[in-house]
Amino acid sequence: MTSATIGVRRGRVKGSPLARRRRRVFGPFLAPALILYTVLFMVPTAYSFYASFTSWDGFSNPRWKGTLNYDHLTHDPAFKDAFFNTLKLLFGCGIFLFVLSFAFMLMLREMKGRRFIQGFIFLPHIVSGVALAAFWDFLLNHDGMLNKGLHSFGLGPVDWLKPQWQFDAILVAIVWINTGYYVTILMAGVDRIPPYYYEEAKLAGTNSWQRFRHITLPMSWDVIGTAAVLWTIGTVKIFEFILAFSGSQGNLPSTNQWTSAMYVYGETIGGTSPIYDFGRACAGAVVTLVAVVVVVVVLRRVTSRDRLEL
Incomplete structure (x- = not known):
């Protein structure tokens, strides 16, 4: 069996009706957790990285100061x-x-x-x-x-x-x-x-x-x-x-x-x-x-x- 055939078969499995149905079912259940993870972790982490290059007292607008x-x-x-x-x-x-x-x-x-x-x-x-x-x-x-x-x-x-x-x-x-x-x-x-x-x-x-x-x-x-x-x-x-x-x-x-x-x-x-x-x-x-x-x-x-x- 050639690698091309394996690739085609794998593609068929991933694009099969059952796979699409699973994605439609799992998506709504995963979305709340992903949203919370993004809002409570990813966004604060990214902002902390930005704030580390600024002078910021937590109240006024941050002022860029580089490294x-x-x-x-x-x-x-x-x-x-x-x-x-x-x-x-x-x-x-x-x-x-x-x-x-x-x-x-x-x-x-x-x-x-x-x-x-x-x-x-x-x-x-x-x-x-x-x-x-x-x-x-x-x-x-x-x-x-x-x-x-x-x-x-x-x-x-x-x-x-x-x-x-x-x-x-x-x-x-x-x-x-x-x-x-x-x-x-x-x-x-x-x-x-x-x-x-x-x-x-x-x-x-x-x-x-x-x-x-x-x-x-x-x-x-x-x-x-x-x-x-x-x-x-x-x-x-x-x-x-x-x-x-x-x-x-x-x-x-x-x-x-x-x-x-x-x-x-x-x-x-x-x-x-x-x-x-x-x-x-x-x-x-x-x-x-x-x-x-x-x-x-x-x-x-x-x-x-x-x-x-x-």
Whole structure:
């Protein structure tokens, strides 16, 4: 059969009455979602890209200033701190989070009452970030639970929240908050693997590490890739916990604890000088968006494998 014949047949299928009927049926259902996506995401994104080349306070008409906002970002210590902290969250915190989530997932699969334990681990993810920040501060402050526990063993109090440790405390808290969520995602991917794969592997004399490497990991690889993309997207949105935990009396945290979301907030309505600098904030948001898109594309390329049909 020639390629021309295949092309003709494919054309006939695409232009068949059934295909046209499907398009007429699906179109009205897809249109509302496409309209909302365009209005709520595409249009604001495009306008933010335009605003990043302007001087705009959010009220008056934007004034074109070219690439000056982007030039400013390259010399702005606050943006450098925010971008570097976001990378620390994404990679440093992310690697530890996924290792810990995998460890919990493998342990829970062999335990009785795993649903209760899994729900308990998942609980911080559904609690308000402000409430979690208050609890974390209560745990780590000078008279908090952790220092009281140390005092019971005759150990002196530790200043867990001193400036050079504060962002590290935030990283630990974010791992604690998100572990249950990613345990649930990974558990869903592993639970779909048929048990007879493991039974046959045990009969073949394999150990736990070999079963994990040759069965669990490859057969849940697509779920791992999806979880990594979700983590990448979620990282740039981490905001309220840091603001509630590190901020004091309504003030912003110091810039060495900012993330990209904190930078955008600080440049718009957060009280930095000059206030309401939407153009500069949009430039920071555009740079962050481009970085996220690059990371997601790389992740999809790295994690793209042939899907195993179970």
